[in-house]
Amino acid sequence: MSFLLYGANGYTGQLIARHAKDAGLSPLLAGRNEQKINALADALNCPWRAFDLSETEKLDAALREVPVVLHAAGPFNRTARPMMEACLRTGTHYLDITGEMAVFEMGYHFDEKAKKAGVMLMPGVGFDVVPTDCLALHLKNRLPDATHLRLAFGTPRGGVSHGTAMTMVENLGEAGAVRKNGKIVRVPLGHKTLRFPGGGKALFAMTIPWGDVSTAYRTTGIPNIEVYMSVAPSAYRQVKWSRHFGWLLRTEFVKNIARRKVGQRPAGPSDAQRAGSHACLWGEVRNEKGQTRQATLTTPEGYTLTVLTSLLILQKVLSSDLKTGFQTPAGAYGEGLILEAEGTERKDLD
Structure with missing residues (x-):
C-alpha cells in the first residue's frame, strides 16, 4: 500500500525508503530537493513529489493521495507543525521519527482536533521513543x-x-x-x-x-x-x-x-x-x-531500529489498526510493541 515519505532523501529517509520497498510497500517519496528526490525515486522505481512544507497546495495535494504520512524531515521543531496541520486539513494520519519533547507536546495539544478530523497523530515512531x-x-x-x-x-x-x-x-x-x-x-x-x-x-x-x-x-x-x-x-x-x-x-x-x-x-x-x-x-x-x-x-x-519500528507501525496504520487523536507508541499498541x-x-x- 502507498504512503507519503517526506524527507526521503535524508539519511534515515533513504534507509526507510529502501526497506519499505523490500517489504512490498509503495512509498510516495517527497522532499524539498527535487534533484535528490528524483534520483532516489529513479533508483527505487518509486513515484515522487518535490515541495517545501510552506507550499501548502502541493503539500495538501500529496497528502490527499495517501492515507498516512511518515515524516522524516527534521529539525522537527520547525517541520512538524506545518505537516500536522496539513494532516488535519486533509484527514491524513501522521507519523514521524522525532525525539523532540516540544513536538510531542504540540501533538498532544492537537488531540481534540485530530479526533474530530478522524486522524491519528503519532510522533516518535523510531528509536525516539x-x-x-x-x-x-x-x-x-x-x-x-x-x-x-x-x-x-x-x-x-x-x-x-x-x-x-x-x-x-x-x-x-x-x-x-x-x-x-x-x-x-x-x-x-x-x-x-x-x-x-x-x-x-x-x-x-x-x-x-x-x-x-x-x-x-x-x-x-x-x-x-x-x-x-x-x-x-x-x-x-x-x-x-x-x-x-x-x-x-x-x-x-x-x-x-x-x-x-x-x-x-x-x-x-x-x-x-x-x-x-x-x-x-x-x-x-x-x-x-x-x-x-x-x-x-x-x-x-x-537508526536500524528506527527503520524497523517506523515500518512496523506504518503497516499497522495501513491495515486500519489505529486510534484517532494524539497517541504514543506503547499507549496505542502496548508494551509488547517493541518485541515485535x-x-x-x-x-x-x-
Whole structure:
C-alpha cells in the first residue's frame, strides 16, 4: 500500500525508503530537493513529489493521495507543525521519527482536533521513543502505583546522521528538562547522573530533555520522570562547563559554525557501523513505599531500529489498526510493541 515519505532523501529517509520497498510497500517519496528526490525515486522505481512544507497546495495535494504520512524531515521543531496541520486539513494520519519533547507536546495539544478530523497523530515512531515508551509501560504494569520513573539508554559504537546532528545544533545552549509532580520543569542539562547496566558493564549517563519526559507521562501517568543518555565522563565535564556559556551557544554565529562542521561529516553511520552496534536501555520505577522494579532492553542500533519500528507501525496504520487523536507508541499498541521488532530482548532485573 502507498504512503507519503517526506524527507526521503535524508539519511534515515533513504534507509526507510529502501526497506519499505523490500517489504512490498509503495512509498510516495517527497522532499524539498527535487534533484535528490528524483534520483532516489529513479533508483527505487518509486513515484515522487518535490515541495517545501510552506507550499501548502502541493503539500495538501500529496497528502490527499495517501492515507498516512511518515515524516522524516527534521529539525522537527520547525517541520512538524506545518505537516500536522496539513494532516488535519486533509484527514491524513501522521507519523514521524522525532525525539523532540516540544513536538510531542504540540501533538498532544492537537488531540481534540485530530479526533474530530478522524486522524491519528503519532510522533516518535523510531528509536525516539518506541523502545523507551514500551519499557516505561512495562515497568508501570509491573508496579501499578509507581510515582517515579527513570529511563536510560546508550548506543555503544553508534554514530549520528546529519539530521540528528543538525537537531543537536538547533538545541545548543538550551536547558534540560524533567517531569516533576506532573509538570515539565526546566533544569540544567546533565543536572543528574547515574550508572546503568548495559552491554555487560555499567554505563555512565546524564539527564537530557528526551521525548519521554512528555510521552511516558501520557503513556503511564507517572508524574515524576527523568531520562538519561550515556556519555563519556569527559563529555559530561564539557556539558557542565558549557552551562556558563548558554547565551553564546544559542547565537546564530556559533550555530552556523556548528552547521558547517556537521556538513563536513559523513551522512550517517555506515552499514557496517550499524550492524556492529546495538542499543542498551534500562528503566526503573519506584512507588511511595520505596518499592522498585527494574528492567533492561537490548535493541538493534538506533537508526536500524528506527527503520524497523517506523515500518512496523506504518503497516499497522495501513491495515486500519489505529486510534484517532494524539497517541504514543506503547499507549496505542502496548508494551509488547517493541518485541515485535527483530533483534530486541527485554529482561526484568527483579
